[in-house]
Amino acid sequence: QLSCLLKMVTLHGIPKDLDSYPKDLLLFLSPSDYAATGSCRQFVVNVGKANVDVLPREAPQRQQLLQEALACLNIPGSRITAQDAEALGWLLCELPGEHIRSSGGVLLKALSHCGSFVPEQEEAIRDVLSSGNTTFGPPAAWSAFTLSQLSGLIPALDPQLLQQIPK
Numbered sequence: 320q321l322s323c324l325l326k327m328v329t330l331h332g333i334p335k336d337l338d339s340y341p342k343d344l345l346l347f348l349s350p351s352d353y354a355a356t357g358s359c360r361q362f363v364v365n366v367g368k369a370n371v372d373v374l375p376r377e378a379p380q381r382q383q384l385l386q387e388a389l390a391c392l393n394i395p396g397s398r399i400t401a402q403d404a405e406a407l408g409w410l411l412c413e414l415p416g417e418h419i420r421s422s423g424g425v426l427l428k429a430l431s432h433c434g435s436f437v438p439e440q441e442e443a444i445r446d447v448l449s450s451g452n453t454t455f456g457p458p459a460a461w462s463a464f465t466l467s468q469l470s471g472l473i474p475a476l477d478p479q480l481l482q483q484i485p486k
Contacts, residue, residue, distance in 0.1 A: 342365050342366070342368050342369040342370075343369045343370050343373050345362065345365050345366050345369055346366060346369050346373055346374055346380065346384065347380070348362075359391035360391060360392065360406060362391070363388040363391055363392060363406050363407065363408075363410070364406050364408070366384060366388065366408070366410065367388075367406060367407050367408020367409055367410050368408050368409075369408075369409070371409040371412065376435070381413050382413060384410060384413075385407075385410050385413040385414070388406075388407060388410050392406060392407075396421065397415075397417045397418045397420075397421040397422075398418075398421045398422055399411075399414070399418055399421075399422040399425065399426060400422075400425065401425050404422070404425060404426055404429050405429075409432075409433075411426060411429050411430060411433070412430070412432075412433035412434070412436075414426070414440070415439060415440070415443075416439040416440055416442055416443030417443070419440060419443035419444060419447060420443045420446055420447060423447055423450075423452060423453065424447060424452065424453030424454055424455070427444070427447065427448070427453060427455070427469065427472065428468070430444065430471070430472060431468070431469060431470060431471030431472045432471055433471065434471070435474070436474070436475050440475070441474075441475040444472055444475040445475060445476065445477055445480055448469075448472070448476070448480060449480055449483075455468070455469065457483070458480055458483035458484050459483050459484070459485065460485075461484050461485065462485075466484070
């Protein structure tokens with residue numbers, strides 16, 4: 320339905336008031352389509368606030384949106400800053416393991432809202448948490464409060480990491 324609505328809305332070009340339309344509609348556009356009405360960064364922020372469930376996890380549009388968002392934000396390598404992480408919103412949930420590792424603990428709180436991870440992402444999350452080089456410190460120093468902050472990441476933890484956490 321959204322794809323059909325987008326065709327109707329953009330029949331005569333991209334409308335200048337595109338920001339007033341539902342953010343979910345933007346999932347079917349690209350930053351270059353949006354450029355005529357605003358900055359691509361604003362597009363990324365709006366897409367990051369859209370309902371992620373509109374596109375199935377396997378949908379190629381999700382990876383395409385991520386790649387276009389990374390290009391728009393001028394992220395040349397695999398390191399994501401806290402500012403860019405905030406702009407990406409749910410698109411962070413699509414990041415490959417390399418980006419998660421390179422960004423260290425910066426992404427952990429945001430990633431805890433993702434709901435599910437592919438194995439590559441889980442491994443990267445475990446690597447970052449195991450390093451102890453995060454605001455949470457090493458797993459041996461974690462408390463119940465730490466675990467509540469990491470609650471969305473708990474499914475990504477493996478038995479070796481869990482054994483390091485004090486009872």
